Amino acid sequence: MTNMKRIAVLTSGGDAPGMNACIRAIVLTAEHFNVSVIGFRHGYYGLLNSEHVEISTDMVSNIIQNGGTILHSARCPEFKTEKAALKAANSLDALGIDALLVIGGDGSFHGAHHLQQYWHKPVIGLPGTIDNDIYGTDATIGYFTAIETALDAIDKIRDTADAFERVFLIEVMGRHAGFIGLSASISSGADQVLLPEINNDNEAAFKNLVARIETTREKKGQCSYIVVVAENLWPGGVTALAEKINSELSIESRPVVLGHIQRGGSPSPQDRILATKLGAYAVECALQGKSGIMVGEQNQQLVEVSLPHTWQNQKPLDPYLVKIQTEFFDILE
Numbered sequence: 001m002t003n004m005k006r007i008a009v010l011t012s013g014g015d016a017p018g019m020n021a022c023i024r025a026i027v028l029t030a031e032h033f034n035v036s037v038i039g040f041r042h043g044y045y046g047l048l049n050s051e052h053v054e055i056s057t058d059m060v061s062n063i064i065q066n067g068g069t070i071l072h073s074a075r076c077p078e079f080k081t082e083k084a085a086l087k088a089a090n091s092l093d094a095l096g097i098d099a100l101l102v103i104g105g106d107g108s109f110h111g112a113h114h115l116q117q118y119w120h121k122p123v124i125g126l127p128g129t130i131d132n133d134i135y136g137t138d139a140t141i142g143y144f145t146a147i148e149t150a151l152d153a154i155d156k157i158r159d160t161a162d163a164f165e166r167v168f169l170i171e172v173m174g175r176h177a178g179f180i181g182l183s184a185s186i187s188s189g190a191d192q193v194l195l196p197e198i199n200n201d202n203e204a205a206f207k208n209l210v211a212r213i214e215t216t217r218e219k220k221g222q223c224s225y226i227v228v229v230a231e232n233l234w235p236g237g238v239t240a241l242a243e244k245i246n247s248e249l250s251i252e253s254r255p256v257v258l259g260h261i262q263r264g265g266s267p268s269p270q271d272r273i274l275a276t277k278l279g280a281y282a283v284e285c286a287l288q289g290k291s292g293i294m295v296g297e298q299n300q301q302l303v304e305v306s307l308p309h310t311w312q313n314q315k316p317l318d319p320y321l322v323k324i325q326t327e328f329f330d331i332l333e
């Protein structure tokens with residue numbers, strides 16, 4: 001262990017349930033090693049403007065169950081410049097910070113890597129995003145809770161879909177990745193799913209969707225039909241897709257955009273445990289002088305992955321789940 005005295009943490013990009021659990025674990029672990037923790041508010045903005053607070057252990061009691069982040073989050077486009085990174089490095093030195101922990105998604109990891117070119121002390125990333133789109137860790141903090149939230153909403157939509165025997169197109173988050181979409185679709189028993197990793201031809205996907213709805217209804221009569229659609233896949237989203245279905249075919253459909261509810265709520269046990277594990281491990285890695293890495297978990301083993309590897313490689317969807325949904329279940333129930 002090095003003789004570090006003070007480390008810093010910030011949360012950046014889309015907030016994710018479990019970020020607070022992670023901050024708590026960092027503070028409690030640091031306390032164990034007699035290291036104090038400074039928190040920068042509002043992601044990289046706080047780092048640039050030295051908007052900071054000393055996080056005591058009192059401040060992290062009773063936050064493990066809360067969504068959001070006590071440090072607040074932000075997207076800070078100007079952090080990409082050399083000027084900003086130099087300013088951040090000066091700010092860290094002025095405060096006597098020995099290591100920086102960044103909880104966020106791949107954009108935040110780009111930021112951490114960028115900073116590292118100008119500040120030569122440990123910088124460590126912790127994967128915190130509902131999207132689960134970070135290579136090198138089986139799951140990101142917040143992903144499990146987002147699936148539960150989406151699933152709860154889809155179950156409720158199914159009730160009204162069944163009552164009216166309607167088609168529902170349900171848009172889920174994920175930015176450009178289909179992890180939430182696939183998990184929500186499998187766990188809700190959705191009839192069909194449209195994901196960026198699977199559908200690269202929207203017209204073909206549309207034809208297939210219509211054919212499947214029509215065939216299902218020929219066989220079963222009027223019935224509900226649930227389609228989970230990843231955001232950023234269909235131009236204009238599910239509202240435009242529903243309009244196309246309604247106008248070109250005599251099929252009544254309803255669009256639902258689940259939106260930011262997927263980012264909120266009390267973190268699930270899995271997210272709290274993952275956040276706690278990674279928070280504690282990140283402190284240990286920092287104290288050992290490790291830098292330029294993301295801490296993650298693979299097959300229940302803690303791992304360290306170089307920051308560029310986390311965005312240079314594409315994390316695949318579970319191929320067997322894809323097969324189940326698109327091949328085995330591509331039949332009438």
Ligand SMILES: Nc1ncnc2c1ncn2[C@@H]1O[C@H](COP(=O)(O)OP(=O)(O)OP(=O)(O)O)[C@@H](O)[C@H]1O
Pocket residue numbers: 012013014015044074075076077078079080081104105106107108109110111112114128129130131175
């Ligand atoms: N190339 C880059 N260089 C420096 N900083 C960056 C870079 N890309 C992103 N950042 C910083 O990281 C912040 C967060 O990135 P982004 O908005 O992509 O969210 P994220 O961390 O990927 O999280 P999520 O995907 O969950 O929203 C940006 O606002 C910016 O401050």
Ligand SMILES: O=P(O)(O)OC[C@H]1O[C@](O)(CO)[C@@H](O)[C@@H]1O
Pocket residue numbers: 014105129130131173174175231263
């Ligand atoms: O809250 P904002 O800035 O609109 O960002 C929304 C995006 O952030 C996420 O919630 C997390 O990356 C994505 O799923 C979504 O595309």
